[in-house]
Amino acid sequence: MTGGPVSRCHHTVTTFGNKLVLFGGIRDSKPSNDVCIFDTTSRSWIVPEVLGSPPIGRHGHSALLLNEERILMLGGQGIPFHDAVWFLEVDTPYVRKQSQLLNTTVVAWSKGIFGNLPRPVVICGPSGVGKGTLINRLMKDFPSMFGFSVSHTTRQPRHLERNGVHYHFTERSWMESAIQEGKFLESADVHGNLYGTSIAAVESVANDGKRCILDIDVQGARAVKKSALDAAFIFIAPPSLEQLEGRLRGRGTENEEQIQKRLKNAKAELECGRDSSIFNHYLINDDLDECYSELKRLLGLDLVDANEVQGANSNQAWLDSIHGHSAALVGGNVFVIGGDIDPNVEPALIIIDTNCIVGGAPGQTTRLRLVLHKHRSELPNGNHFVKTSKENGHL
Numbered sequence: 075m076t077g078g079p080v081s082r083c084h085h086t087v088t089t090f091g092n093k094l095v096l097f098g099g100i101r102d103s104k105p106s107n108d109v110c111i112f113d114t115t116s117r118s119w120i121v122p123e124v125l126g127s128p129p130i131g132r133h134g135h136s137a138l139l140l141n142e143e144r145i146l147m148l149g150g151q152g153i154p155f156h157d158a159v160w161f162l163e164v165d166t167p168y169v170r171k172q173s174q175l176l177n178t179t180v181v182a183w184s185k186g187i188f189g190n191l192p193r194p195v196v197i198c199g200p201s202g203v204g205k206g207t208l209i210n211r212l213m214k215d216f217p218s219m220f221g222f223s224v225s226h227t228t229r230q231p232r233h234l235e236r237n238g239v240h241y242h243f244t245e246r247s248w249m250e251s252a253i254q255e256g257k258f259l260e261s262a263d264v265h266g267n268l269y270g271t272s273i274a275a276v277e278s279v280a281n282d283g284k285r286c287i288l289d290i291d292v293q294g295a296r297a298v299k300k301s302a303l304d305a306a307f308i309f310i311a312p313p314s315l316e317q318l319e320g321r322l323r324g325r326g327t328e329n330e331e332q333i334q335k336r337l338k339n340a341k342a343e344l345e346c347g348r349d350s351s352i353f354n355h356y357l358i359n360d361d362l363d364e365c366y367s368e369l370k371r372l373l374g375l376d377l378v379d380a381n382e383v384q385g386a387n388s389n390q391a392w393l394d395s396i397h398g399h400s401a402a403l404v405g406g407n408v409f410v411i412g413g414d415i416d417p418n419v420e421p422a423l424i425i426i427d428t429n430c431i432v433g434g435a436p437g438q439t440t441r442l443r444l445v446l447h448k449h450r451s452e453l454p455n456g457n458h459f460v461k462t463s464k465e466n467g468h469l
């Protein structure tokens with residue numbers, strides 16, 4: 075409990091049960107992204123535990139409670155179209171579970187996406203099979219399309235491995251606490267070290283509008299399968315255990331004891347790779363070029379020219395820097411009226427359908443749908459469109 079949030083203006087306050095959820099505004103002359111909750115029964119302020127990567131600070135945005143479980147935050151001055159919709163989950167199953175775990179009030183951020191994002195891809199297979207080689211090639215050929223989920227690990231960095239690029243190299247005690255705090259999507263003991271995918275790692279790729287690639291072991295794949303992340307699962311197998319051993323030795327990054335441990339674990343992993351309740355696809359990495367072509371085919375890239383691939387989300391400029399507008403919810407449709415979209419552009423009417431949204435924290439909320447976007451000049455009766463709509467009983 076505190077005496078209340080720092081004073082501000084151009085924020086939003088949304089009613090949720092007996093609580094008021096305050097977000098954003100100009101605070102200390104800067105756009106803020108903090109969340110404070112006022113309990114109207116006890117008349118006291120609560121500072122919640124905020125999970126997920128938050129949006130950058132904003133003011134002049136609007137906020138609406140959807141289905142008594144999440145608050146849609148829309149726009150904000152200077153906020154680009156691709157960052158305009160965020161959800162603050164206040165009572166979803168994920169938030170309820172985390173509240174129980176952490177024994178405190180929890181809210182969680184999830185970025186809103188129009189349409190479908192391609193599913194994240196989990197690449198799995200025994201150590202030395204060539205996962206990293208295939209993923210590096212994919213990232214090099216399609217840099218604007220794919221982003222790598224940088225895992226945390228307690229193992230020592232290899233020669234040329236960079237912290238924050240290949241892995242976040244971490245102390246076990248730090249990682250164990252972070253896992254307890256719910257910051258990891260999955261984690262596992264692999265070949266004697268702790269590895270894990272943080273929620274932030276997956277979110278950071280998705281927030282860049284890219285398709286996330288996870289290179290994780292079979293225990294991790296099992297855990298991700300059970301999570302809210304709707305991913306495609308691909309298992310990569312070697313042509314033989316002898317060739318796997320040859321590749322591991324040829325790589326020259328492990329000592330004899332570690333090689334033996336990895337080869338021993340490979341046998342169980344190869345059995346698990348055949349489990350069709352987890353893996354959608356099974357590839358044998360014999361000839362590298364052939365395996366890479368097959369991987370591209372599975373990902374729908376076989377007919378795509380790597381040089382022509384652009385980033386996602388290119389046609390939503392109608393939400394660019396929308397602020398000072400008002401928004402109302404009717405039957406799952408968000409009606410956005412007015413607002414300074416751009417000093418040179420007149421106010422508009424925008425209708426966004428939230429009825430089909432899927433996903434949510436930890437991760438993004440997708441399948442938002444644009445129903446209508448009209449400039450003032452395109453609306454009936456020019457300046458009086460709100461009055462006219464009231465008279466007609468609909469917008």
Ligand SMILES: Nc1ncnc2c1ncn2[C@@H]1O[C@H](COP(=O)(O)OP(=O)(O)OP(=O)(O)O)[C@@H](O)[C@H]1O
Nearest residue numbers: 200201202203204205206207321325359360361362
């Ligand atoms: N099809 C292939 N034929 C021969 N060598 C290969 C093939 N694919 C990969 N390699 C080589 O095998 C070694 C292991 O590959 P890589 O490091 O990509 O494996 P990995 O599956 O990512 O292993 P880890 O899980 O331990 O990170 C590398 O030296 C790589 O050049």
Ligand SMILES: Nc1nc2c(ncn2[C@@H]2O[C@H](COP(=O)(O)O)[C@@H](O)[C@H]2O)c(=O)[nH]1
Nearest residue numbers: 201225261262264269270271289290291294
């Ligand atoms: N469950 C997870 N497994 C992971 C993760 N990151 C990597 N891995 C797997 O560990 C082994 C060994 O990797 P190495 O870099 O030490 O050779 C390999 O199978 C990886 O796929 C993770 O975040 N979670």
